[in-house]
Amino acid sequence: MAVRPVAVRPFTEAKERTMGKIFTRYGDGTPVELSESEIMEDLRTGTEDAADRGNIPTLTDDDLKHLLNIFKMPNKFVSVEPGSEVIMSYDAGTLKIRRVGVNVDRIQALQIYEKIMGADTMELCHVDYSYKPLKPIVTMEQPIMEQALLSTHIPLFYGAMPNLGLYSQPDGPFPNPSELLPSGKIDEARESLEKTVEDAVKDIVFVGSAMYESGADGINLDTVGAAGDADFLASLIAAEKLKKKYPEMCIEMSMAGEFILGMHGQLEYKGVRLAGLYAHDQVKLAEQAGVTIFGPVVNTNTTESTPWNLSRAITFMKACGETATIPIHPNMGMGVGAVTVNDHPPVDIVSRASKAMVELVRLDGL
16 A cells, blocks of 8 residues: 655744744733743833833843844744753642543552653641641641652652631631721731731641651742731741751741731831842842752743743843852742643743753753
């Protein structure tokens, strides 16, 4: 039987059909084709926005040209040169694999990440991904951690969120600041936040200690600052206490947003006011608290292009990397690190954003 030959369209013809336009996306994932000059304009305005907000330097012309070249690459998936790879860390991986429809046990999920996907590190976590609800069930989490360690080889963290929102009524014992503030009860709201810090620190230290003593290679404080400056303060104090208790403990602190919301507005750590801090200032306090790995965040703007978002993210992360004396793993996922706001971010954007981070930022992982 004769085999019908397949006509291969030359790559040059494909380039001509785009009429000089470069495929990219908006921050919400919507496809768009931009000219080289339009992309360069977005790159410039993105870095200028970050520099203005963070009071940090803009990217150099060479940096912007490097980013432009990454967007001009015709491949759907791009990567770094061999030898330039970095460590990949994951948060809540045992939950996310079920989110995409792979219905497996948590230990099996860890094995899939390690043995099939080639993960460098992984994290065991519970569906109630916060330290407060984990405290009463930690004795049930400990044997699962021990079994997971016997089934894997890579460093295995245990992680959850400080999630100070759970300490406010109706979920917690303290008055809800979100209800007090609109009523003008500012002092009462601040007092409530200060009390939640005390309880959150106790829960984080209790759960972190139990899981570390069960063999966890590290503890991850994830989505730090989601409830504002009190959330960040609780995480810093808890990290400091855990580090004093276990000097060799690896503590990863992964942030929730690019700057600290001033829900309280007057909270300080070691004399530094927390409200309004960006990544390059956040990491300094994390270092003082004894944090081992810092995960800075830059939010994605859904109405701007990916070139704009990536230039902006690189500007913030470059300043953070130059300041940090501990390893940093910039967050690269749905809605952060210039990655589009999708449950399943497109690989063309994820790979370009990751390549740019590795090549332009002083980092140690993603």
